Amino acid sequence: HTMLHDYEQKLEKAYTIDDLTDMDEDAEIDYDQYLEHFASVLGDFPRRIYSSFIVSWYSIIEDMLFQLCEDLGLGISVTVQDTIRLGTGIQRSRLFLAEAANYTIDNDPWQELTKIQKVRNKIVHAGGRFAYSRDVPNGDSGAIPVPVNGETIYYLYAEKSLYRYLDKHELLKFYGTFFINPSFEYCSHLVMFGEHFFTKILHDLKLISP
Secondary structure, X not given: OHHHXXXXXXXXXXXXXXXXXXXXXXXHHHHHHHHHHHHHHHHXXXXXXXXXXXXXXXXXXXXXXXXXXXXXXOOOOOOXXXXXXXXXXXXXXXXXXXXXXXXXXXXXXXXXXXXHHHHHHHHHHHOOEEXXXXXXXXXXXXXXXXXXXXXXXXXXXXXXHHHHHHHHOOOEEEOOOEEEOOOHHHHXXXXXXXXHHHHHHHHHOXXXXX
């Protein structure tokens, strides 16, 4: 994170205002390459790294919840019809904790985790990108009006709860299209959230001391 910030400052110093207003053709070509390099290093590269972190973080959380249920030896009696009801991933672990350990994960952290799951799914299945329209949609499309650069209104197709979450954490960016643009700060938030999430569960189950 610090290295990227230092590189940003270095690139910004590469061209002064005078340079930009007095360029020949060769200089303009060099400047275009500079902009492309700038966008790649400070835009796409960090986005890919932080997006990969979110996907990996979620997989670790999912695996740790499963491992907790396994370590506790949790099991419930099921019928054939229950295979759908049990769910998968974090939902399955939550059900086993509730029914076999009589433990319910607090609602607030659970809602946070499900929103992170939606962010992760959008990254994995759509490259973090959202469909949108420049025109006012007809009927009840559910499109969300989003101002871009404080002026133009575009219409984003996304769940309102997910949009509010992305907006809260400043994860949504527009650059030709809308996409999830994770930050170092958000990844740090996930680390802290994961630590508190499991500490609370382990403490409530009396597996660790206060």
